[in-house]
Amino acid sequence: MNQAARTHAPTPTHTHAPELRAAARRITEGWAERTASYLPRRRLVGGAAAALAFGIGLPGSAHAAEADAKRLAANPFTLGVASGDPKPDSVLLWTRLAPRPLEPGGGLPKGKITLQWEIAHDARFGRIVQRGKVIAHPEVHHSVHLEVKGLDNDRVYHYRFRTGDWISPAGRTRTAPARTARITEVKLAAVSCQAYHEGYFTAYRHLADEDLDLVVHLGDYLYEYGVNAAGGARKYTDRTLPAHFNRETRTLGEYRLRYGLYRSDPDLQAAHAAHPFVLTWDDHETENNYAAGRAEAEGVPPEEFLLRRAAAYRAYWENQPLRLPQRPKGPDMRLYRRLHFGRLAQFDVLDTRQYRSDQLYGDGWHPPGPELDDPARTMTGAAQERWLLDGWQDSGATWNLLAQQVTFARRRDVPGAGHRVDMDSWDGCPAARRRLLDGARTAGIGNLMILTGDVHAAYGFDLKADWDDPRSRTLGTEIATTSVSSGGNGSDRPGNHEDLTRANPHLRFFNGRRGYTTVTLSERRARADFRTVAAVTVPDAPITTAASFVTEAGDPGLTPV
Template identity: 45%
Template sequence: MGAVSRRGFLGFGGAAAAALVVGTGVWGAAGSRAFAEGRSLFTLGIASGDPAPDGFVLWTRLAPDPFAPDGRAGMPDRPVKVEYEVALDEGFRQVVRRGAAVATPEFNHSVHPEIWGLPPGREYFYRFRACGQISPVGRTRTMPPVTADPASLSFAFASCQAWGDGYYTAYDHIADEDIELVVHLGDYIYETEITDSNLRGVTVPAQFGTEAKDLARYRIQYSLYKAEAPLQKAHARFPWIVTLDDHEVVNDWAGDTVILGRDPNPPPEVFAARKAAAFQAFYENLPLRRAQMPDGPRMRLHRRLPYGRLAAFTMIDTRSYRDTQACGVAGPIADCDERLDPARTLLGAPQREWLLEGFRSSGARWHVLGNQAPMTETDWDPGPAKKLAMDPWDGYAADRAAVLGAAHDRGVRNLVAITGDRHQNYACDLKRDFNADDSPTVAGEFVGTSLTRGGNGADMTEEGRRFLAGNPHMSFFNGQRGYVRVDVDRERWRSDFRVLPFVQQPGAPVSTRASFVVEDGKPGVQAV
C-alpha cells in the first residue's frame, strides 16, 4: 500500500490562532522528532483542490500509524506545526508562498491551508514539512481569470472506489492523462466492512471487519483507501474538485431521515451523530476549504468554480436536503405515483433556487453540473410500463422537471451533467419531460462507471440491454470499470469512456470504449 491523506486546519480564532501558528503550544521539528523517529508522517500523501483564479487549497494529514484502531494514526494528543511551500518549479528555487498551518488532534492532524493572491492560469508545485520530515512534491494549478476566454479545458471524472472490490489501477492511468483537474462525484469510501473475502483476495486487518459508524472507524477506513499509491499519485498530479454521495455516510441516506431498509432504524439523534462523524472524516481527508468545514451533521458542499468564460463547474448536493425516497424504496419499483408529488425534493428549495440563479447569472459557454445520481430516466422495463429506481432523480420527478424546465426556458447554453453512482457508463439526452415523446432535449448527461465497485464488470449485461431497449434517450451503455476523460473547447464537448478489462488484479491496461460529443448550441449527445 502507498501513502495516505492530509488536512489543513486554520479554523482557530483570535489570539489563540495567532499563538498556535507562530508555534506557541505547538510541537515543531525539535519538540516532536522523537515520536516520529523512524516512521513517515506523510503515509497518506498530499493533495490540492477547489482551484480558483488566484489560488487553491492544499491538504495533508500526519499519520505515522495510519491503521491504528483508535483512529489517531499514531499521533500525539497535541497540535503539531506543519509548514508548506508553493513554488513555480519542482526544485523549489522560485518559492512564491511559505506558511504554516496547525495540525490538531481534533481534526486528526490534518491541515487545509488556503493559498490566494497567485497569478491565474498557471502551474505550481507544493510540499509540506513537519517534525523534520519533508512530504512528496505535488503539482497543482490556478484557474484562468474569470473574464478570460480559454481555448480549451481537459479533465477527468470518477466515482465509486470500493477498496475491497478491486485495485486502483485506473488512478495510475488518470495520473498519466494530459488533463488539468479531476472531479470526484462521490463514494470516495464505502462504509461497509472489509473482510478477507474481498475481491482483491488479500488478508485484511481485523479492525476493518465492522461497518463504519463512529469517527474512529470512519477515519481508519479513509486511511486504508488513501494509502493506495495510485490514488495518491492522482491527487499529487492535479487539483481535485470533490463531493460526496451516500457511502461516505451509509447506503441510501436521505437528508435528516434514517436509513432505508434498516430494521430497526436508528433514532434520529443516533443517525445525526453518525452523519456528523462521517462528515468530519470526509473533511479531514480531502482538499476542501474552510467553507466546507462541517458543523455537526451539516456541511455545505454545493458551490461553483468558474473556468474563465469557457466553463463553470456547479457542484450540487443530492443527499443532504432530500426527502426520503418515494414509496419507501431506493431500487427499481413499478407504479410509484408518490415520485410525481410536486412537493417532493431532491435538492431542497434553497439549493434549487441557488442552482437556478446560477443558470441566470453565469456567462459560461459550458455549464458542467457535478451530480451524484443519474438525472436521466432509467426505465428497467423495456415494455410500455415503467419500472424506475427511487433513489436517483427518477424518484423526484418534480425537482428534475423544475431544473431542466428552467434551463430550457432561460436559454441556458450547453448544460452537461456529469454523474456517478450507477457503476455503469451511459451517454444520454436529458428531456424536459420524459413522459412526452416530442419533449425537447435540454441537456446531455454522461454517467461514469465505478472505479472498482462491482469487481471486474462486463462490457454488456442483461440490464444494459433492457436499458437500451427501454430508454430511447440513452445512446450508450457499458458495464466495465474506469473513468471518463473530457475535452472541451469553444465548439464542442467530447467525453471518452476509458475502461479497464479487469480490476480484481493490478496492472490492467486502459482503452477508450466509446466517445461522444455535444456540439455548442445543440443539446444532446452524439456518437463520434
C-alpha cells in the first residue's frame, strides 16, 4: 500500500467504546436468564456469561450430556446442508439439526449430538474420500461447521451427514484451484436481499440448476421484520406460521427462529446444496440501516443495541457456512476476508456495515452537504481499508472482485441542480470511495469489478475517474444484482428509470425485476448476465435473461451483448 493512502486512511471513529462493551457484558447475565429456554441452565457470571451467550469460546459444551440420536423420532435435517468459502485444499461444510425448526429450540434435547459425515468424488458415494465424526453442540444451536482439509484442488465433491437413523440431503461443493494455477474460466452468481414475507425464493430454484463455481451472497439474507401467519405475500392457504414470527427480531432466540423459517425454504436449500456460498451481510441481518456505534432509531441505550447486535451476529454465524475465524466475539465479528481462484480471480469480501460512519442527514436520499467530504468518514473502518489496499498491492490476479453491500458508483436521483444521493451508500462517504479507486489505480488493478447488493434492482455501472465527465477514464465496473424477493414483483422499467439514467451517464443498465446475476470470468473478458423471474408472489415463475454485458480485460467498461 502506498504511503499516501496510509496517511489519509481515517482512524476509526465508531469503534465500540470500552464502557459500552462493558455495559453489554454487564447485562449479558440478565439477558441469558431471560432467554434461558435457548441456553443451558447453568449459572452465568460476568465474562463467562458473555462467552456462552455470544460464542466467545466455542464449542463451550465439553461437559454437556450426550443425547441419544437413536431416539430422534423426526428428521433432524429439515434445514438442509450447505458449503462455503472454498480453498484449494479445503471447504467448509454446514448443517443444523432441527426436527421442528419453527419452534423454539428446534425440537431437540439439550444434549450434544454426534454426527457422522462423509465426502466423496461421486454423487452415489461409491468413492469415499474422507469420513469422520463431528459433534453438534446445543450452545451453538446444534449447528455444525466442519472444515474438511486435505482435498484435491479445483475438484467437485459430494457430501452428507448422518445421525441415528437419519441421513441428510446430499450436497455438492468444490474446492478452489491452486493460487498459482492458470485456469480458463470462473463462473459465479451474485445474489442478495431475500425478504421471506415479500415473495417466494423461486430465483434460487433456477440458480440451483446453473453450472457455477460459487455463489456470492451480498447481504440481507434475512429481514428482521415480522412475518404474519400467511407468510406475507406468499399468502399461504395450506399452513399457518406461528405467531412468534409476527414481530421484529431482537433476541438470540428470535433471530434463531427467523433463520429456521428462512432456511426451511426448499428453493434456498436447493441452491445451498448445489453450490458453495461466499457470504457477507448487510443491515437487515441485524437492524435496518444500522452503523457502527449507533443505537437503534427508536433511541434505545447504546449498550442494548450492542447486545442485540451480538445476538444477531451469533445467529448469523450459527446458520451460515462460515469458517471458525469468522465466529463472533460478543458484538464483533470479523467477516471481511480474501479468497483466490487461481491466477484468474481474487475475491475481497467486505463488511461495509459493522465499521461505517453513521449516515448523515438521516438514512435515505438527501441533497449532498459539505459534511459528506470529511475524509474521516468511512464505510470500512481504517483497518479493513488498509487490509484491502495492501491486498491489491499483492494481487497478481487478472480480475479483482470486490464483494460488498451498497451501491459504490455515484448515483443521483435526478439530473441537474436539486439532486439527492443515498446516504446509506458510498455516496455518503465519497472520500472513502476516492481512496479505494486511487488505491486500485496505484496498485495497478486494471480489471476491477465491484459486486453489489442492497438496492432491489439490477444495475450495471462504469466506474469513472471523474463522475462529472462521462468521457473521463473508466476505472472498472460495478455489477449490482437485484433482490431475490425483496420489493415484490418489480418491473423491467421502474418509475424512476428515466431520471436515474439521465442523471448518471455512467449507468449502463437498470432493471427492477427480481432474480440474480451470473458473472463469467475468462482471461480476456468478463460477462454479466442479468437473470430475472417474472414474479415472486407466485411460486415456480419462469426465468429469463434481461440483458447481458461484457467488459474486456485491460479495457474496462460495460458493452451490451
